[in-house]
Amino acid sequence: MVSQIDLQARKRAARAFFEKFKVIINKILRGEDPVMEILARTRANIVFDEERKLLLPGSKMLTRKFLDKGEAKRFANTLLMASLIYDALLNDEYPTIRDLYYKGKHTIVYRDLKGRRREENTWNEQKESDRLIVDVEVFTGMLREEMLILSKEKGKVVGNMRIRSGDDIIDLSRMGHGAYAIEPTPDLIEFIDVDAEYVLVIEKDAVFQQLHRIKFWQKNKCILITSSGQPDRATRRFVRRLNDELGLPVYILTDADPYGWYIFSVFRSGSISLSFENERLATPSAKFLGVSMSDIFEKNWLTPKERKNVIIKAKEEDIKRAKEMMRYEWFKNSKKWMHELKLFLKEKKKLEIEALAVKGLKFLAEVYIPQKIQTKDWIE
Amino acid sequence: MVSQIDLQARKRAARAFFEKFKVIINKILRGEDPVMEILARTRANIVFDEERKLLLPGSKMLTRKFLDKGEAKRFANTLLMASLIYDALLNDEYPTIRDLYYKGKHTIVYRDLKGRRREENTWNEQKESDRLIVDVEVFTGMLREEMLILSKEKGKVVGNMRIRSGDDIIDLSRMGHGAYAIEPTPDLIEFIDVDAEYVLVIEKDAVFQQLHRIKFWQKNKCILITSSGQPDRATRRFVRRLNDELGLPVYILTDADPYGWYIFSVFRSGSISLSFENERLATPSAKFLGVSMSDIFEKNWLTPKERKNVIIKAKEEDIKRAKEMMRYEWFKNSKKWMHELKLFLKEKKKLEIEALAVKGLKFLAEVYIPQKIQTKDWIE
Numbered sequence: 001m002v003s004q005i006d007l008q009a010r011k012r013a014a015r016a017f018f019e020k021f022k023v024i025i026n027k028i029l030r031g032e033d034p035v036m037e038i039l040a041r042t043r044a045n046i047v048f049d050e051e052r053k054l055l056l057p058g059s060k061m062l063t064r065k066f067l068d069k070g071e072a073k074r075f076a077n078t079l080l081m082a083s084l085i086y087d088a089l090l091n092d093e094y095p096t097i098r099d100l101y102y103k104g105k106h107t108i109v110y111r112d113l114k115g116r117r118r119e120e121n122t123w124n125e126q127k128e129s130d131r132l133i134v135d136v137e138v139f140t141g142m143l144r145e146e147m148l149i150l151s152k153e154k155g156k157v158v159g160n161m162r163i164r165s166g167d168d169i170i171d172l173s174r175m176g177h178g179a180y181a182i183e184p185t186p187d188l189i190e191f192i193d194v195d196a197e198y199v200l201v202i203e204k205d206a207v208f209q210q211l212h213r214i215k216f217w218q219k220n221k222c223i224l225i226t227s228s229g230q231p232d233r234a235t236r237r238f239v240r241r242l243n244d245e246l247g248l249p250v251y252i253l254t255d256a257d258p259y260g261w262y263i264f265s266v267f268r269s270g271s272i273s274l275s276f277e278n279e280r281l282a283t284p285s286a287k288f289l290g291v292s293m294s295d296i297f298e299k300n301w302l303t304p305k306e307r308k309n310v311i312i313k314a315k316e317e318d319i320k321r322a323k324e325m326m327r328y329e330w331f332k333n334s335k336k337w338m339h340e341l342k343l344f345l346k347e348k349k350k351l352e353i354e355a356l357a358v359k360g361l362k363f364l365a366e367v368y369i370p371q372k373i374q375t376k377d378w379i380e
Numbered sequence: 381m382v383s384q385i386d387l388q389a390r391k392r393a394a395r396a397f398f399e400k401f402k403v404i405i406n407k408i409l410r411g412e413d414p415v416m417e418i419l420a421r422t423r424a425n426i427v428f429d430e431e432r433k434l435l436l437p438g439s440k441m442l443t444r445k446f447l448d449k450g451e452a453k454r455f456a457n458t459l460l461m462a463s464l465i466y467d468a469l470l471n472d473e474y475p476t477i478r479d480l481y482y483k484g485k486h487t488i489v490y491r492d493l494k495g496r497r498r499e500e501n502t503w504n505e506q507k508e509s510d511r512l513i514v515d516v517e518v519f520t521g522m523l524r525e526e527m528l529i530l531s532k533e534k535g536k537v538v539g540n541m542r543i544r545s546g547d548d549i550i551d552l553s554r555m556g557h558g559a560y561a562i563e564p565t566p567d568l569i570e571f572i573d574v575d576a577e578y579v580l581v582i583e584k585d586a587v588f589q590q591l592h593r594i595k596f597w598q599k600n601k602c603i604l605i606t607s608s609g610q611p612d613r614a615t616r617r618f619v620r621r622l623n624d625e626l627g628l629p630v631y632i633l634t635d636a637d638p639y640g641w642y643i644f645s646v647f648r649s650g651s652i653s654l655s656f657e658n659e660r661l662a663t664p665s666a667k668f669l670g671v672s673m674s675d676i677f678e679k680n681w682l683t684p685k686e687r688k689n690v691i692i693k694a695k696e697e698d699i700k701r702a703k704e705m706m707r708y709e710w711f712k713n714s715k716k717w718m719h720e721l722k723l724f725l726k727e728k729k730k731l732e733i734e735a736l737a738v739k740g741l742k743f744l745a746e747v748y749i750p751q752k753i754q755t756k757d758w759i760e
Contacts, residue, residue: 102738176548354478
């Protein structure tokens with residue numbers, strides 16, 4: 001019933017798990033102190049790889065000990081989490097990260113050295129158990145998706161391509177007015193036929209619907225994707241694979257505001273909190289197509305009157321975020337991005353993609369996007 | 381290029397538009413005062429139809445006049461919005477509600493009776509233009525989807541059925557590990573083959589992923605849907621059509637909290653803000669499968685120890701919302717729902733669906749859902 005692809009993925013993950021944790025078990029069996037060698041995930045151990053344009057973990061390792069009062073709980077909890085995941089792998093289960101939180105959350109009752117009854121919870125908040133899942137990822141060198149841990153997904157795709165997912169072959173050019181919702185484990189997807197020249201990622205689902213409905217992807221030979229806001233891991237990995245394995249250039253279209261530009265930077269360089277995963281989730285060659293501040297204030301896409309009608313005053317939080325972004329390595333080292341951010345802080349104005357409707361409802365699809373791509377008017 | 385189905389829908393909508401607005405045009409041509417007869421959308425003109433279990437608009441009509449200082453702007457804006465939509469219909473365009481906001485937003489410069497230069501914006505906020513779209517809906521008797529106005533969509537579906545959407549036939553049992561993302565115009569979908577006994581709607585996308593991955597829909601012969609939180613219009617209309625046209629019972633599964641129960645009530649009876657649309661979006665026979673307060677505190681699904689590990693303290697806003705819900709007609713008239721809400725206010729505790737993972741990761745799919753359906757343990 002369950003697909004062969006999943007069964008193989010399970011076996012692969014269970015074997016890798018077993019190999020990794022065997023080291024700890026053997027230490028215990030030999031009467032040695034159990035320790036885990038694990039990559040440090042502190043902010044100080046994250047580096048921006050200028051050449052590869054990626055946020056990556058540095059080389060600092062830490063040793064987590066069981067026989068250390070300050071580390072015993074985290075050590076025990078990491079092993080508890082690992083055993084929950086391993087059990088799920090063996091039992092053909094597909095936990096979500098929240099399932100793992102609930103499955104492992106319990107109270108340990110014990111007596112201390114003076115014989116007093118004590119209680120201790122394994123964990124209280126989901127952010128604690130989520131951190132343990134990352135510990136297991138980093139220790140085993142596997143992404144949680146490879147361990148068949150599922151999650152909420154928002155990404156959608158249409159275009160001239162066929163894929164194999166599970167036991168099915170799906171034609172992404174035959175989705176009618178709907179779309180294909182990307183699976184939580186995009187590494188298990190096989191690309192079969194692809195007849196496209198580039199990938200266009202749209203921040204906004206409603207704009208995606210619109211471009212899909214006029215078959216933009218067919219006319220322009222592209223793969224059309226929406227991240228529905230801040231991209232989830234599966235959408236990022238899917239985009240990366242299209243770029244990496246098929247050599248398709250990736251263009252990203254967002255609102256003209258710091259939130260939109262941050263979405264681009266997550267696609268391109270990754271997020272600080274997931275530095276371990278960035279190496280496989282980020283697409284370093286992704287290009288920001290628009291909407292840029294220079295599109296609005298230095299180029300002639302809009303007349304001053306049109307601009308006045310659709311421009312929005314930036315909020316305090318936009319300004320704060322822009323100032324933060326000016327301190328990020330990967331913006332700081334880009335003249336074009338610094339120009340954008342300075343222009344934003346000078347004008348204190350932002351613009352939504354849909355504002356281009358003042359030029360007519362076909363302007364975005366028939367003029368703006370094709371011209372920007374043709375004239376290579378993007379920011380890296 | 382564009383599908384025949386859309387072309388026909390366009391013609392249908394444009395014709396209905398023309399017929400409706402001709403009345404106003406003829407008045408103007410005859411030198412009469414232009415007026416619009418329109419259903420009142422005040423809170424006082426919304427009734428709960430006990431028999432049909434729907435929130436519906438009452439019969440109160442209002443007359444909106446152009447030659448009335450207090451109504452002239454709203455009248456003119458309604459016609460402006462109608463003309464934007466009509467133009468889009470004729471020009472093969474697919475606006476989103478936000479496009480319409482931007483397309484119509486501009487400043488009118490005029491001189492007043494004393495010759496002074498004055499400025500007036502058509503509208504400032506999107507909520508103003510959204511209200512005008514509803515005015516056009518109510519006046520023409522058409523939903524905005526019928527006018528090919530698009531929007532962001534979150535709903536996904538898999539199951540033993542084939543549909544026709546646009547020019548394609550899509551097999552919803554062959555989506556691999558992904559899913560079919562429902563289109564923004566679900567009335568244009570044609571159901572072809574359906575081999576299912578019921579519809580199961582899941583609030584949470586991650587739980588949907590999980591049930592899909594173990595092919596719950598195949599084993600249990602159902603159509604599996606997620607609304608990804610509060611349902612959008614398309615998901616509601618899609619569920620309603622499955623119920624209405626195919627006679628499939630609809631079961632809804634949410635977290636055990638007032639937010640989840642409200643999601644059920646939106647599926648079943650509609651939302652107050654959309655009373656005009658409820659007649660076609662709501663599914664009055666939908667059943668709340670769980671998780672209920674009585675499941676947690678009066679039945680034996682969880683042991684007291686398990687419950688203690690996974691139960692969550694309710695927040696102030698949960699309690700406030702529950703108190704509000706006790707005043708809603710459609711909860712007030714239900715003994716079972718009043719019992720649930722009272723139990724919630726007594727215990728002040730809530731529970732997520734994923735908490736059932738304490739019983740093992742297969743418990744939800746193999747025990748809880750099938751048993752609840754089999755024993756008809758639901759709330760209407």
